[in-house]
Structures are given as structure tokens and as C-alpha cells.
Amino acid sequence: MSITEIIKEGTALAVKELYDHEINAGDVNMNVTRKEFDGDYSVVVFPYTKVARKKPEQIAEDLGNFLVEKYDDLTKFNVIKGFLNLEVSDSYWNQYLAEMASKETYKKPFHGEKIMIEFSSPNTNKPLHLGHVRNILLGWSSSKIYEALGYEVNKVQIVNDRGIAICKSMLAWQMLGKGETPEAAGIKSDHYVGKWYVEFEKLFQAEYQAWQKAINGQFTFSTQKKKEQDEATFFKGFKNTYFNEHSQIGADAKAMLLKWEDNDEEVRNLWTKMNGWVYKGFDTTYKNLGVEFDNLYFESDTYLLGKDIIDDGLSKEVFYKKEDGSVWIDLEDAKMDHKLVLRSDGTSVYITQDIGTVEKRFQDYGAKKMVYVVADEQNYHFKVLFEIMKRMGASYADGLFHLSYGMIDLTTGKMKSREGTIVDADDLMKEVIEAARANAIEKGGLEGLDEATKDDIYRKIGLAALKFFIIKVNAKKRMIFNPEESVDLQGNTGPYIQYAFVRIQSVLKKAGDVDTSIASKYTDLGPTEKELIGQIYRLDEVVKMSADQFDPSFLAAYCYDMAKTYHRFNHDHRIINAESEEAKAFRIRLCEVTGKVLKFGMELLGIEMPERM
RNA sequence: GGCUUUGUAGCUCAACUGGAUAGAGCACUUGACUACGAAUCAAGAGGUUGCAAGUUCGAAUCUUGCCAAGGUCACCA
Numbered sequence: 221m222s223i224t225e226i227i228k229e230g231t232a233l234a235v236k237e238l239y240d241h242e243i244n245a246g247d248v249n250m251n252v253t254r255k256e257f258d259g260d261y262s263v264v265v266f267p268y269t270k271v272a273r274k275k276p277e278q279i280a281e282d283l284g285n286f287l288v289e290k291y292d293d294l295t296k297f298n299v300i301k302g303f304l305n306l307e308v309s310d311s312y313w314n315q316y317l318a319e320m321a322s323k324e325t326y327k328k329p330f331h332g333e334k335i336m337i338e339f340s341s342p343n344t345n346k347p348l349h350l351g352h353v354r355n356i357l358l359g360w361s362s363s364k365i366y367e368a369l370g371y372e373v374n375k376v377q378i379v380n381d382r383g384i385a386i387c388k389s390m391l392a393w394q395m396l397g398k399g400e401t402p403e404a405a406g407i408k409s410d411h412y413v414g415k416w417y418v419e420f421e422k423l424f425q426a427e428y429q430a431w432q433k434a435i436n437g438q439f440t441f442s443t444q445k446k447k448e449q450d451e452a453t454f455f456k457g458f459k460n461t462y463f464n465e466h467s468q469i470g471a472d473a474k475a476m477l478l479k480w481e482d483n484d485e486e487v488r489n490l491w492t493k494m495n496g497w498v499y500k501g502f503d504t505t506y507k508n509l510g511v512e513f514d515n516l517y518f519e520s521d522t523y524l525l526g527k528d529i530i531d532d533g534l535s536k537e538v539f540y541k542k543e544d545g546s547v548w549i550d551l552e553d554a555k556m557d558h559k560l561v562l563r564s565d566g567t568s569v570y571i572t573q574d575i576g577t578v579e580k581r582f583q584d585y586g587a588k589k590m591v592y593v594v595a596d597e598q599n600y601h602f603k604v605l606f607e608i609m610k611r612m613g614a615s616y617a618d619g620l621f622h623l624s625y626g627m628i629d630l631t632t633g634k635m636k637s638r639e640g641t642i643v644d645a646d647d648l649m650k651e652v653i654e655a656a657r658a659n660a661i662e663k664g665g666l667e668g669l670d671e672a673t674k675d676d677i678y679r680k681i682g683l684a685a686l687k688f689f690i691i692k693v694n695a696k697k698r699m700i701f702n703p704e705e706s707v708d709l710q711g712n713t714g715p716y717i718q719y720a721f722v723r724i725q726s727v728l729k730k731a732g733d734v735d736t737s738i739a740s741k742y743t744d745l746g747p748t749e750k751e752l753i754g755q756i757y758r759l760d761e762v763v764k765m766s767a768d769q770f771d772p773s774f775l776a777a778y779c780y781d782m783a784k785t786y787h788r789f790n791h792d793h794r795i796i797n798a799e800s801e802e803a804k805a806f807r808i809r810l811c812e813v814t815g816k817v818l819k820f821g822m823e824l825l826g827i828e829m830p831e832r833m
Numbered sequence: 834g835g836c837u838u839u840g841u842a843g844c845u846c847a848a849c850u851g852g853a854u855a856g857a858g859c860a861c862u863u864g865a866c867u868a869c870g871a872a873u874c875a876a877g878a879g880g881u882u883g884c885a886a887g888u889u890c891g892a893a894u895c896u897u898g899c900c901a902a903g904g905u906c907a908c909c910a
Contacts, residue, residue, distance in 0.1 A: 251852080303852080557835095570909070596837095600905050627903090665872090711859060711872095712859085713858080722870075722872090728869095730869055765849080784857085
């Protein structure tokens with residue numbers, strides 16, 4: 221039994237024996253003792269004042285005596301106000317450390333359960349940006365965390381490879397590209413397709429501007445404007461209508477989409493070619509980010525799915541049909557709205573294909589847990605989707621989870637493609653690696669290594685800075701991205717944690733072969749040493765919490781705290797020239813385990829550790 | 834307007850899910866390298882947790898009402 225369980229169970233037992241009152245061991249209110257007090261764990265005794273009919277101080281005294289008397293691993297206690305501070309024996313910590321040192325890995329063995337996690341899921345008309353980076357880091361890290369807990373994880377993305385957006389890129393390339401290729405243009409291929417998307421927008425805007433000044437535009441403005449509305453505001457709001465009803469180039473793009481749906485050979489060939497460029501570019505970006513997927517779903521394969529489920533749902537009266545033939549679901553009793561699931565012409569909408577796709581995924585893989593990493597702007601969509609699946613009686617409905625994360629703002633405001641403030645993923649990675657390189661060269665410390673090894677280290681440091689900067693923030697919250705802070709190497713950063721690891725490797729290397737078997741004879745653990753073991757002890761709990769809440773930021777905070785404690789430990793204690801052989805053995809072992817835990821934890825965040833830096 | 838999320842130090846974020854004097858980093862001031870790597874450590878200063886009530890032995894956390902910011906309410910995806 222773990223020491224925390226002993227304390228909880230023991231407290232429950234004490235309350236039963238001393239005050240004749242049943243409590244659940246799991247409900248015992250216990251936490252790590254704050255630094256300013258003596259002890260390792262603290263039990264809050266206020267909740268027992270009613271059943272004990274005593275003052276909190278007296279209750280704490282009673283419980284403390286009971287626990288220390290009964291359990292050898294609890295050696296001392298002190299009482300401050302309503303808090304019972306317990307001290308764990310050095311031998312317990314020492315034994316625990318030995319156990320952790322002997323483990324090959326901290327990963328749990330496969331237990332048979334499966335989970336599918338969807339993340340990234342880009343559109344194919346433009347390259348990946350900062351928003352995708354947060355998405356990918358959350359998805360990747362969650363995958364690693366579930367793997368560490370013994371799940372089989374299927375990492376998937378749905379590639380939004382069809383629709384009006386890619387047709388815009390295709391049309392612009394067809395009109396102005398003159399058969400050029402990304403290679404010929406010397407541009408990374410996904411950026412090249414993105415370029416044509418921008419070109420389309422330019423053409424469209426030019427056409428729209430001209431129309432606004434011409435007689436048709438002026439007539440529309442004067443007849444349809446709201447009171448007091450000026451011309452600029454009106455035309456801003458009118459853009460979509462113009463695209464759909466008046467624009468020539470808009471009509472051309474839509475015609476192309478129809479041809480695509482009709483399997484027109486020429487359009488399909490162009491589509492295959494340009495999407496191919498995009499995938500090639502994405503592959504590079506994913507590789508540089510250090511992520512990969514197990515399965516891809518393409519929207520072009522799935523966008524027609526779901527209609528049969530709608531039919532099924534109609535017969536089950538989950539849905540209802542309006543007179544015009546459109547199909548709806550009434551979710552008012554779940555505090556939502558009426559929602560369209562099939563158009564009056566029988567074609568599907570966004571949610572229809574999601575209904576079909578979720579069923580397909582369950583048939584493909586059979587995971588009871590299926591997770592969608594998607595920004596919080598789609599909260600309502602997923603609420604509706606999950607409610608529909610529940611009403612359809614899907615066996616996996618309770619295992620559906622929307623890992624909803626806040627969008628990223630820049631210090632200058634929101635990211636908006638129209639205002640050119642999108643932070644590109646490739647550029648960003650390049651910048652952080654360059655910053656790491658410049659800094660490392662300035663600091664020195666990599667003498668004697670060849671260029672390739674150095675480059676690999678710069679890459680690890682730069683990416684650690686970027687990734688940790690993003691993943692340390694609570695996933696649900698909106699975050700502000702400051703490019704300068706994202707390349708910081710000091711303080712609460714990825715490189716700070718890497719540096720703790722590098723120091724450990726350096727110590728271990730210098731120490732050479734040390735017989736750690738005598739570590740258990742070291743019986744005079746200092747506060748910092750205990751604190752460090754106490755943190756190591758929390759590993760399982762933190763991984764579990766990150767998994768349960770689908771939020772790697774807990775793990776990020778954990779790694780940082782541990783690195784911080786290690787740096788202090790390293791500063792306060794002599795390791796190689798310790799005061800005794802036992803102390804040396806113990807500290808070497810503590811270094812080993814801390815290094816292993818840090819590396820393990822950071823790996824779950826998708827961050828690599830360098831041996832030197 | 835309905836629903837929803839957020840508001841904590843100058844800035845970026847925490848607070849183990851209701852516990853002790855609300856903690857870190859950055860920036861600022863000061864000290865520590867002939868100690869196993871100073872990308873480090875130590876110290877200082879910085880707070881009416883948006884505002885106001887309420888529940889509780891105890892509230893940043895729960896409830897309600899205001900204030901502010903974001904998201905969403907398409908036969909778009």
C-alpha cells in the first residue's frame with residue numbers, strides 16, 4: 221500500500237475507532253505539507269469536529285498519536301491549528317527510491333483498453349499555423365499520456381481535403397499558375413498551395429471592389445442598407461452574399477466544386493495534384509514537430525456518410541421531418557436548440573458527416589473512448605453531436621470527449637488570415653531553433669561536438685522552448701502567445717528542465733561506477749532530498765490526472781517543479797564528494813531516478829531531452 | 834438578446850478541485866562561479882483574486898446579481 225493510502229485508510233480507521241463514525245478513506249482530506257511547516261503530508265481535521273465533538277487541535281493530536289503508534293512508516297507528527305502534519309520515515313522513502321531506480325520504464329503495461337484521439341485535422345488549402353501547433357501538441361501529448369497508462373492509442377486526423385476552399389486555390393492556380401510547380405517556384409509545397417488561396421482572395425476582392433463602385437453595387441447598397449449604415453460596413457457584411465449570388469469568380473469556384481462532385485476527370489486530377497503538394501508539405505511539418513499519425517480519414521471519403529443513420533434515426537423518431545423534406549432534431553429538453561441534420565434537398569450538412577464518421581471510426585477501430593481535439597469555438601457542435609449519438613443509442617456515446625482548447629491570441633490581438641497576422645508553423649519552428657542556436661553559441665558548452673550533433677541539440681532546445689511555452693498553459697484557457705517569451709531559455713521553460721537533466725547526466729558521468737546498493741544505509745535525509753523524492757512519488761498521480769482531465773499542463777507544471785527542486789538540491793548538496801559513501805550512493809541514485817522521471821515526463825509532453833547543451 | 838467560457842502581481846501563468854500567510858517565471862534591485870555545468874542558486878520588492886452580497890469553522894475556488902472580454906446561436910465547414 222502506498223504511503224498516501226496508508227494515511228487515508230489509517231485516518232478513516234482512527235475516526236471509526238476513536239469517534240465511532242464511518243468515513244470513506246477516499247474522502248479524507250489530505251495534501252502535501254507546505255514548505256514552511258515540518259512534515260511530509262498533512263491531514264485536514266476540520267471535517268471531524270462535529271462527530272468528535274472536540275476542538276480541531278485535540279482531534280489532530282488524537283489522530284496523530286493513533287497513526288504514529290500504528291504505522292511504522294509514520295514516525296512523527298505535529299499539529300498546527302486544524303492541520304495534522306505527518307512525517308514519513310526515511311527508510312520508507314529510501315525503499316521507494318530503490319524501487320523506482322530498478323524500474324526499466326514508468327510506462328504501464330497494456331491492459332486491453334483502446335482510445336482513439338483525433339487531432340490536427342487541417343484544411344488542405346493552406347499551411348499549418350500556430351493554432352494547429354497547440355492542437356497538435358495537446359493531441360500528441362494526450363496520446364502519449366494514455367499510452368503511458370497502458371492504453372492502445374490510435375492517433376487519427378480528418379483531412380478536410382474537399383470543398384470550396386481548395387477549389388479556390390485550384391482555380392487561381394489554373395487561371396494564373398501557367399502550370400508552375402512548387403519546385404519550380406522554390407516554395408515549400410503546402411505554402412505554395414496557400415499562396416494560390418491568397419491569390420484567389422485578391423482576385424475576388426478586386427472584382428468585389430469594382431462591383432461596389434459600379435451601378436449594381438450602388439443600387440444594392442442604397443436599397444438594402446440598414447439605417448445609418450455606411451458603405452464600408454455594409455459591403456463588409458455583404459461579402460458572402462456577393463460571393464454566392466453575384467461574383468463571377470465565386471461562380472467559377474462553385475462550378476468547379478460541382479464538377480468535383482461529378483467526378484470530372486480534369487478537376488479531379490488537378491485536385492489530386494494540388495492536395496499531393498499539400499500533403500508533402502504537411503509531412504515535413506509533422507516530422508519537424510516530431511509527431512505522426514496511425515490513421516487518416518479524408519473528408520472526401522466521409523462527407524457523404526451519415527445519411528443512413530439519419531434514416532435509422534427517423535424511424536426511431538430521434539429526428540423529425542419538416543414539410544419541405546429537411547430533417548431536424550429537437551434538443552430543447554437538453555437546453556439546446558432545434559438542429560438541422562439533413563437539407564431539404566436531401567444533402568448532408570457538417571454534422572451529418574460527423575455522425576457518419578464517428579460510427580465508421582467505431583467500426584474501424586472499436587475504441588470505447590474517442591476524443592476530438594478541436595478548438596472551443598466548436599463547443600456547441602460537439603455538444604449537439606454527442607447528444608445525438610446518445611439518443612441514437614450508440615454504445616460508445618459515453619466515451620466521446622471533446623478536448624476543447626482555447627484559441628491563441630497574439631500580443632497584438634487575434635490571429636486573422638485576412639489581416640495577415642497568422643503565425644506560420646514552419647517559420648515559427650525555424651525561428652525558435654535559430655534563437656536556441658544563437659544562445660547556445662554565445663554560452664558555449666558544446667565544444668568538441670560535430671556540427672550535426674550540435675544542430676540536433678539546437679533543434680531539441682528550440683522546440684522544447686516553443687512546445688513547453690504552449691503546453692504549460694491549461695488547455696481549456698485561451699492563451700496569449702508572445703514570440704519573445706516563447707524562445708526564453710530561463711525560468712519556467714522547457715530548456716530549464718532540459719538543463720536539470722543535462723546536469724544530472726554530467727554528474728552521473730563524472731561519478732563513474734558507483735555502488736548504489738549501500739544507499740539504504742543513508743538515514744539522514746535532508747529537506748530538499750525528501751522534497752525531491754516526494755515529488756517523484758507523485759508521478760503516477762499526475763499522469764493520471766492529466767489523462768482524466770485531458771490536460772498535459774498538469775504534467776508540465778510537475779516537470780518544472782521537479783527540475784526546480786533538483787537545481788536546488790544540486791546546489792545545496794555535494795554529490796560526488798558527499799560527506800559519506802552512503803550519502804553519495806543515495807544521491808547518485810536520486811539523480812538517476814530524477815533524470816529518468818524528467819525524461820519520461822517530458823517525453824509524454826512531446827519534448828526530447830539532450831544529453832548536453 | 835439566449836446559451837457558454839474567462840477575469841489572480843506591471844506582463845505571462847499556477848494554486849493538487851473548499852484548507853494554513855494566494856505561489857512561480859519574466860521584468861526590476863542585490864548577493865553567490867579556482868564547488869559535480871551560473872541556461873543555476875539565494876534574497877528583496879510587487880495582491881482588496883473584476884465588483885457586491887450569500888453559503889461555510891474556512892472561499893480565488895460553490896450560489897446569486899451586476900461589470901468587462903471571448904466563443905456560439907447558418908439548409909457554412
